[in-house]
Amino acid sequence: MYLLAHPIGHYKLSEISSLHHWNIQRQDKLIGNFMMFNNNKIFIEGIDGKIFQIPYDIVQGNDKKYVDEEINRINTLNGIASPSSQNFHFQVAIFLISITISIFFLLIGIKSKKRNEPVFTRIAYSLFALFFLAFSIVACKKNKIIETIIPDIYNQGIPHTSPTFIDSAFEPYKPSVSTNWDSNYFHVATNGFPNHNMMIGITNWQQQVPIPQYYIDTNSWSIPLQPVYASIPLSTRTNFMKGAVAIAVNGIPIFNALNNRGEDSYAIGELDQWGGHCGKADDYHYHAAPLQLEATSGLKPIAFALDGFAVYGSREPDGSSMNTLDTCHGHIGSNGIYHYHGTTTYPYVVGAMRGKVTIDPTTPAPENQILPQAFASSLRPATSPLREAVITDFNMTGPNHYLLTYTIRNKTGYVEYYWDNLNNYTYKLTDTSGAVVTQQYHRTRKH
Ligand SMILES: [Zn+2]
Ligand SMILES: [Zn+2]
Numbered sequence: 001m002y003l004l005a006h007p008i009g010h011y012k013l014s015e016i017s018s019l020h021h022w023n024i025q026r027q028d029k030l031i032g033n034f035m036m037f038n039n040n041k042i043f044i045e046g047i048d049g050k051i052f053q054i055p056y057d058i059v060q061g062n063d064k065k066y067v068d069e070e071i072n073r074i075n076t077l078n079g080i081a082s083p084s085s086q087n088f089h090f091q092v093a094i095f096l097i098s099i100t101i102s103i104f105f106l107l108i109g110i111k112s113k114k115r116n117e118p119v120f121t122r123i124a125y126s127l128f129a130l131f132f133l134a135f136s137i138v139a140c141k142k143n144k145i146i147e148t149i150i151p152d153i154y155n156q157g158i159p160h161t162s163p164t165f166i167d168s169a170f171e172p173y174k175p176s177v178s179t180n181w182d183s184n185y186f187h188v189a190t191n192g193f194p195n196h197n198m199m200i201g202i203t204n205w206q207q208q209v210p211i212p213q214y215y216i217d218t219n220s221w222s223i224p225l226q227p228v229y230a231s232i233p234l235s236t237r238t239n240f241m242k243g244a245v246a247i248a249v250n251g252i253p254i255f256n257a258l259n260n261r262g263e264d265s266y267a268i269g270e271l272d273q274w275g276g277h278c279g280k281a282d283d284y285h286y287h288a289a290p291l292q293l294e295a296t297s298g299l300k301p302i303a304f305a306l307d308g309f310a311v312y313g314s315r316e317p318d319g320s321s322m323n324t325l326d327t328c329h330g331h332i333g334s335n336g337i338y339h340y341h342g343t344t345t346y347p348y349v350v351g352a353m354r355g356k357v358t359i360d361p362t363t364p365a366p367e368n369q370i371l372p373q374a375f376a377s378s379l380r381p382a383t384s385p386l387r388e389a390v391i392t393d394f395n396m397t398g399p400n401h402y403l404l405t406y407t408i409r410n411k412t413g414y415v416e417y418y419w420d421n422l423n424n425y426t427y428k429l430t431d432t433s434g435a436v437v438t439q440q441y442h443r444t445r446k447h
Helices: 013-018 061-078 087-114 119-140 163-173 291-297
Strands: 002-004 032-038 041-046 051-055 146-148 177-181 185-190 221-224 229-235 244-248 253-255 276-278 284-286 303-305 310-312 330-332 338-341 352-355 390-398 401-408 411-419 424-430 436-442
Touching: 032 061, 087 119, 163 177, 163 185, 163 291, 221 244, 303 352, 338 352, 390 411
Parallel strands: 051 146, 253 284, 310 338
Antiparallel strands: 002 032, 032 041, 041 051, 177 185, 185 221, 229 352, 244 253, 244 303, 276 284, 303 310, 330 338, 390 401, 401 411, 411 424, 424 436
């Protein structure tokens, strides 16, 4: 349902006294008239031309009465439905129509001069042309700054998260994931290997392969137990290009959906069929939502964001279908607490951090990262992209011994690698011509 009171709103002085004074609690008093209703949100045009959107559900009392009357009035005027899909389209249409009419009158004016028509006729044509020109300028004036009002609920305190609630989400993945907690954080220790296969399906590969990580002890993942709503949620489009934004319940970190070049990792083929790949430290991580975990996790959270809020899969915790998501990629749950959802489209997991996070002061945006953060421990120099390679298979061929198979134009290549108990790693690289290169590294834990 899309309802529009008037496409382009500018208050005249005479209208100011009739503006609605809203009772919605926020820092400054909101004054302005109802503009439209869309997607269960009402849009209000403020006195300075700013547009505010408010969830319809939080509107109460006199405000609700006024909104309902307006919706009914517009429904009646419009015969229920309004044909437009976007306010922006209205603006463009009105701009184009008025500029066309303006040119039309201008041309008639020029013709009438040639025909030597009376002066007042020519003046009238010019005035018409000027009027529609002015109208088109007003129509294209950009004043649609959308500000989402922070509903009152975001100004309230959030109860301390129960560690046993978080622990229940990690339970199905133990003992390869282990957990503990103190009064501030829930800690997750893991070697960074998931409970499913990896790598298969990657078509845009940097030649990295997964090796175990030391996400243990003081380098464990940390989920804050006392989330606090951020006054301005930090967008993952312009932040957190470094480090993880969430930790999946199988112990795999979830990174920003955009890679460090700002590209959608999933869309450009960098990810395997589970939504993951390896970074420069041969560290396996997701960039998409690991929705495959729903098969094991059921309706429990599939991850926790590093602001402390849970990430659910494609359903609500009670099994009902997912409610509408906001720009952070979540909403307030029926328990009154915010949560995110994983989806199959961008931004997949977190659109913006609904909760406050601490940012590593040494990292400037967008290459900033949340603290505390667990770190991968690199082993070999960074590898380069292998053009046209498609990863077709990945197998554990023995204890600490793996074989990755890829093809380039129907020719097969391999990366075979293994390590011993003294942390000596061997990589045997067989390219598609059959040439073999063997590399050896000794690994020292760096984190
Ligand atoms: Zn990555
Ligand atoms: Zn939900």
